[in-house]
Amino acid sequence: MKKIWLTLSMLLTPILALADSSMSFTPPSTDYSVIFLENIFGIVDGVLHGSGSQIMGNMFGVFNSAVLALGGIVVMYTLIVGTMNTAHEGQMLGQKWSSIWIPVRATVGLAMLIPKSSGYCLMQIFIMWVVVQGIGAADKIWNSALDYLNRGGAIMLAQMNPNSTTSSSSTANNTALQNIAQGAAIILSGLACMKSVQTLLETNRSSYLTTASAGGGSCSGVLTTAVPNWDYFCNNPVPDFISTVNVVDYLNSTSSGFVSACDSKYSSSPLTDAYKVDMPNFSTSATGTTYTALNGVCGTISWSDFDASSLGVVKSNTLSCSDIDTIRQSRAVAIQQMYSDLTPVALEMVSNNPYITNSKAGSNDLNPAAKYQFGVPLMESGVVCNGANTSCTNWGPSPSLIQPTLLTGYEFQDAMIDYDGIMLPSLNMVNSMKSAHYTNNLREFISGSEEEGWIMAGSYFFDLAYINNNGQTVDSQNSVVDTNSGLNNSTFDLDSMSDNGTLANLLSDDQFKYIKYLMEGYFASDTATVASTTNVTPTATAIQDQNSTSVNGYVTNANLIHLPGQPGLSTPTFSLNMNIQPSGNAMSFPKKQFDCGSLFGACVGRALGNAFYNDMFRGLINILIGWIIDLFSMILQAFLYVPLSLLMEAFSGGVQLLQTTMIHPIIALAYMGASFINTSVEIWITLISFSILFGIFAGGLVIVAVSLILPFLASWLGVLAGVGWIDAYYAPFVPYMIFTFGSIAWFMAVIESMVAGPIVALGVTHPEGGEALGKAEHAVMILTNVFLRPAMMIIGYIASISLSYVTIFVLNSGFLRIMQFLIPDATTYGSAGDDYASAGSVNTASTPYINWAAMYASFFCLVTYTSLYLTVVQKSFTLIHILPDKILRWIGAQGEQYGQETQQWTEDAKGQTKEVGEATGKASMKLGGAAMSAAESVATSGAEEAVGGSTSAAAEAAPEAK
Known part of the structure; x- marks a missing residue:
């Protein structure tokens, strides 16, 4: 028994240690979910505290005693059967039962069933501890998201377009992007240089050691003094050059004390004008002077210190010293990311050079210094780009070369995009400090939300949406550029490599040429340098010959590609098609086939029938019907055009509100819904007013026309208002409802889980089942789900906000192509985008949508788009319950159903909102009908008076005429 308790103590020690650790997930006492649990369960020994009701504890006390009695029966059964098995089989507890685990489980299971003074047993206390730790984990995840937003981050950003570098504009932003591109080019050159030098040194060292084994060479005999520490080079492997450069570590080592002294740096200028890191950057303690003498031989990375002095205005409210430290390090982190992105490119370039890798050249190689070509930028037509052009979007083999391409061409600008993406939060934060409203109001919710905990995250949706949307339009994103990077001060000079005495003794003259071939091309001039030929300016022209397969050629060419921006930002444009050409065929009298009616051997009856009916009567009637239909169609179109134009303008105007760049789709839907409601009511009032006026003053014909048209218009107004009700009054609650229901x-x-706790302990005592947990094995997965559910809800919540943007991008990117089948002339998006410019067009020669079908198509496409918009946004937020329900399937557990059931609650709320909208619409219809009836009555009575007056006058005039 002592061993058992010792084992349990050892198992519980890590948990107890974690409780006092800084990594503990214990939530703050202000967390609302903990308070709500205290309301339900009252005091749970050592886990929940407060003045909540103890009714649950009292009930569980009785329930646990009952289950404990069952546990005693199970243990008695185990003892009796185990004793008989032992006597019969001669082995303790028999061959089927474990003689080790069953006694332990029986003891532990009964112990965990004993109720404490609060009524809860040890198993329930443990379960509640797991639940509370799950709350703490969710709080930490929620706080980490808020902290990122507090430092200027955003949940969703449209892809930035780095192509300003290839523009002929001379704005400050384009200059800044060119400086970043220049720094990226030098980093790539330095990476290729370092890998080349390392590879050549490894080749030389291997050769020296082979020669030394035969008793000769530089690594044997008396060492020369030409190279310091030559013995170190011979006796130690060549270290990795690329890994010696770490911009973040260098910044931390030279700028220590950010956090400890951040109070004094809030109002200070940058710590230094610029930082510089050599390529390579060996330390003496690690490699000795042999390799430290090579520091900087492949250039230097230079950047400016990040000026975070303006952030002091929010230090006391939202930003901590650690936040300031993170922001000040952002430029170094961005440079290091760019360095990491370009490293694989440099490795590919070096491995492609047979001279440097000391490999045998193939007969199909591009040239002795390159196996494959890197590629060139191509226009959409396949022609090599002559310079910066928005149509220069592709990458492929040079038409004059037959070798396949080694690189995709997008690696260089992808590295620049990563740099911009890392810098953007810090730049946004600094820019936002210029607005006192943003500083004092937009972020003030963060501290309150952290205190309230994860369970209130759904109520802060609009705060998250506004902070994400602040300054996130496409134009402002292009203006948020790191204008003070200092990367343009980075240096790389190929000629200076041979001036390094240590390297000159380690490499041969031919090997220096091999590096030059890689940097500038096999056919480059011997006097050319990378610093003078790498071109990232707007006047750059493509390098098409074999020199394109060089670092210089790749940088120049890759920088010319025009990468796409963010697809799907623009909504389709809808317009009314009233080009109706009615045909009387649908209402024409058909041609009749008459019997022969033989007379004197001829079909006289048929001839008379054809002459009088088919040729005369039928023709005249059909002409008359066609004239009446054409006239009525023109009248109908005349009456329909204005209201339908108003309807289409209302619909399309509301849809264009969805195009508000990078505003969250939920907010965009609210704007559109409010616009639909206001416009539908205004149009309805206008139509009723005109109907009454025309009915009174224009007579019965207008009443008839309006009576025919008004129901048609009213139905579309009902659709407009119905969509508006859902979008304006239901959609804004979707994130909150789904999260709250979750x-x-x-x-x-x-x-x-608390009710199941004693049952789980009873399952532990059961002799059957798994060795360690018996019948309670499944409880582990279920309890894991309870622990992870709050954290998964937070992750799903933030992910759903991002996903809702992406689903709209997907919808916008493809909807127009489908719509072109129904509306052949729908070939453009709204003013915000050129997403579809190069997507081609659909063959519309045989479209079935003409005349009235074409008119309806415009409306139905618009209604379909708005319905899809709401559907995909709502489905995006189902991640809040999908992740907690299904995540444990990845390790074999069955999916839960809690979240799926709450989804129906959301649909119920949507149905109730829809019912309110329909009731309002029906009331409006009744009001309109009553107004029309009144107008018709007035018009009818007026006509009767006019007719009656004329009759009386005629009667009076008749006697006088006699």
């Missing part, structure tokens, strides 16, 4: 489902899961 939270309620979590409470249900906690209650279920």
Whole structure:
């Protein structure tokens, strides 16, 4: 028994240690979910505190005693059967039962069933501890997201377009992007240089050691003094050059004390004008003077210190010293990311050079210094780009070369995009400090939300949306550029390599040429340098010959590619098609086939029937019907055009509100819905007013026309208002409803787990099942789900906000192509985008949508688009319950159903909102009908008076005439 308790103590020690650790997930006492649990369960020994009701504890006390009695029966059964098995089989507890685990499980299971003074047993206390730790984990995840936003980050950003570098504009932003591109080019050159030098040194050292084994060479005999520490080079492997450069470590080593002294640096200028890191950057303690003498031989990376002095205005409210430290390091982190992105490119370039890798050249190689070509930028037509051009979007083999391409061409600008992406939060933060409103109001919710905990995350949706949308339009993103990077001060000079005495003794003259071939091309001039030929300016022209397969050629060519921006930003444009050409064929009298009616051997009856009916009567009637239909169609179109134009303008105007760049789709839907409601009511009032006026003053014909048209218009107004009701009053609540319903489902899961706790302990005592847990094995996965559910809800919540943007991008990117089948002339998007410019067009020669079908197509496409918009956005937020329900399937557990059930709650709320909108629409229809009836009555009575007056006058005039 002592061993058993010792084992349990050892198992619980890590948990107890974690409770006092800084990594503990114990939530703050202000967390709302903990308070709500205290409301339900009251005091749970050492886990929950407060003045909540103890009714649950009292009930569980009785329930646990009952289960404990069952546990005693199970243990008695185990003892009796185990004793008989032992006597019968001659082995303790028999061959089927474990003689080690069953006694342990029986003891531990009974111990965990004993109720404490609060009524809860040890198993329930442990389960509640796991639940509370899950709350703490969710709080930390939620706080990490808020901290990122607090430092200027955003949940979703449209892809930035780095192509300003290839523009002829001379704005400050383009100059800044060119400086970043120049720094990236030098980093790539330095990487290729370092890998080349390392590879050549490894080749030389291997050769020296081979010669030394035969008793000769530089690594044998008396060492010369030409190279310091030559013995170190011979006796130690060549170190990795590329890994010696770490910009972040260098910044931390030279700028220590950011956090400890950040108070004094809030209002200070940058710590230094610029930082410089050599390529390579060996330390003496690691490699001795042999390799430190090579520091900087492949150039230097230079950048300016990040000026975070303006952030002091929010230090006391939102930013901590650690936040300031993170922001000040952002430029170094961005440079290091760019360095990492370009490293694989440099390795590919070096491995492509047979001279440097000391490999045998093939007969199909591009030239002795390159196996494959790197590629060239191509126009959409396949022609090599002559310079910066928005149509220069592709990358492929040079038409004059037959070798396949080694690189994709996009690696260089991808590295620049990564740099911009890392810098953007810090740049946004600094720019936002210029607005006192942004500083004092937009971020003030963060501290309150961290105190309230994860369970209130859904209520802060609009705060998250606004902070994400602040300054996130496409134009402002292009203006948020790192204008003070200092990367343009980075240096790389190929000629200076041979001036390094140490390297000159380690490499031969031919090997210096091999590096030059890689940097500038096999056919480059011997006097050319990378610094003078790498071109990242707007006047760059493509390098098409074999020199394109060089670092210089690749940088120049890759920088010319025009990368796409963010697809799907623009919504389709809808317009009314009233080009109706009615045909009377649908209402024409058909041609009749008459019997022969033989007379004197001829079909006289048929001839008379054809002459009088088919040729005369039928023709005249059909002409008359066609004239009436054409006239009525023109009248109908005349009456329909204005209201339908208003309807289409209302619909399309509301849809264009969805195009508000990078505003969250939920907010865009609210704007559109409010616009639909206001416009539908205004149009309805206008139509009723005109109907009454025309009915009174224009007579019965207008009443008839309006009576025919008004129901048609009213139905579309009802659609407009119905969509508006859902989008304006239901859509804004979707994130909050789904998250809140998910939270309620979590409470249900906690209650279920607490009720199941004693049953789980009873399962532990059962002799059957797994060795360690018996019948309680499945409880581990279920309890894991309860622990992870709050954290998964937070992750799903933030991910759903991002996913809702992406689903709209996908919808916008493809909807127009489908719509072109129904509306052949729909070939453009709204003003915000050129997403579809190069996507081609659909063959519309045989479209079935003409005349009235074409008119309806415009409306139905618009309604379909708005419905799809709401659907994909709502489905995006189902991640909030999909992740907690299904994530454990990856390790074999069955999916839960709590979240799926709450999804129906959301649909119920949507149905109720829809019912309110429909009721309002029906009331409006009744009001309009009553107004029309009144107008018709007025018009009818007026006509009767006019007719009656004329009759009386005629009667009076008749006697006088006699």
